[in-house]
Amino acid sequence: MNDEAYWILRYRKHILTTGTTTLQALFPFGRAEHFGAVENLLPVGEWQGRNCMTAELDTLPHIPHELVPLRALHTLGGNEAYVLAGRAVQLLDWLATHRFCGKCGRPTMRGRDLFAMECPTCSLHFYPRISPAIMVLISRGDQILLARGFHFKPGMFSALSGFVEPGETLEQCVHREVHEEVGIKIQNLRYFRSQPWPFPNSLMVAFTADYAGGSLRLDPNEIEAADWYSIFHLPQLPDPMTLSRQLIDAVLAQKRKGREGEANADAPE
Ligand SMILES: [Zn+2]
Numbered sequence: 276m277n278d279e280a281y282w283i284l285r286y287r288k289h290i291l292t293t294g295t296t297t298l299q300a301l302f303p304f305g306r307a308e309h310f311g312a313v314e315n316l317l318p319v320g321e322w323q324g325r326n327c328m329t330a331e332l333d334t335l336p337h338i339p340h341e342l343v344p345l346r347a348l349h350t351l352g353g354n355e356a357y358v359l360a361g362r363a364v365q366l367l368d369w370l371a372t373h374r375f376c377g378k379c380g381r382p383t384m385r386g387r388d389l390f391a392m393e394c395p396t397c398s399l400h401f402y403p404r405i406s407p408a409i410m411v412l413i414s415r416g417d418q419i420l421l422a423r424g425f426h427f428k429p430g431m432f433s434a435l436s437g438f439v440e441p442g443e444t445l446e447q448c449v450h451r452e453v454h455e456e457v458g459i460k461i462q463n464l465r466y467f468r469s470q471p472w473p474f475p476n477s478l479m480v481a482f483t484a485d486y487a488g489g490s491l492r493l494d495p496n497e498i499e500a501a502d503w504y505s506i507f508h509l510p511q512l513p514d515p516m517t518l519s520r521q522l523i524d525a526v527l528a529q530k531r532k533g534r535e536g537e538a539n540a541d542a543p544e
Pocket residue numbers: 376377378379380381394395396397398399
């Protein structure tokens with residue numbers, strides 16, 4: 276593990292970058308010792324055709340650098356850099372939060388598997404934790420259902436979302452969350468796309484669905500506001516890097532295209 280590699284180094288919840296002029300300069304390159312006291316070394320994949328490692332830093336290395344939050348990497352280095360750094364951060368979090376066995380309380384050690392922590396006393400294994408969550412955009416004719424949670428940026432609305440519970444399928448989760456959060460029934464559930472969401476360890480799985488019945492009844496603990504919005508009069512939407520925005524944009528594009536098709540069909544020949 277002591278070959279030259281790119282390094283995604285985390286220092287106090289921030290990622291160290293060495294420049295944004297080229298993608299090669301985004302993350303530092305070299306051997307582990309070039310960057311001082313690195314802890315919790317882990318391979319995360321490849322960056323620019325070379326191995327990429329991650330580690331936690333106790334002290335900052337003596338190289339020109341800037342510390343940025345994980346989200347900023349999407350703007351600075353594009354989606355690939357952001358996804359790779361998100362993976363690195365989730366692995367570092369996993370190491371940092373599994374230093375002791377949850378069953379017997381003794382210190383754990385790195386297991387034989389690359390991504391396993393092991394308790395030498397009771398042999399329990401701990402793997403990186405991933406928490407699946409669903410997201411659904413519900414349509415009713417030319418309208419979509421958008422909601423905002425209490426923690427959202429002011430004025431921003433998005434698709435409904437929620438965490439999967441033990442023993443539940445993704446589909447059951449969507450139906451349950453929709454019913455709990457806004458009190459309606461849905462049909463024609465269709466898979467859209469998924470996205471790792473490293474804040475801290477979700478896998479977002481997005482769906483579209485059609486309204487099937489009931490009137491809006493909001494969960495006062497989860498939903499601050501929710502309503503049907505015309506595709507031509509929308510509130511502020513989430514950032515383009517998010518799966519929720521990609522889901523909304525895809526549905527809007529499809530509906531607008533459908534509208535154009537109808538308009539062309541109505542036009543006199
Ligand atoms: Zn144990």
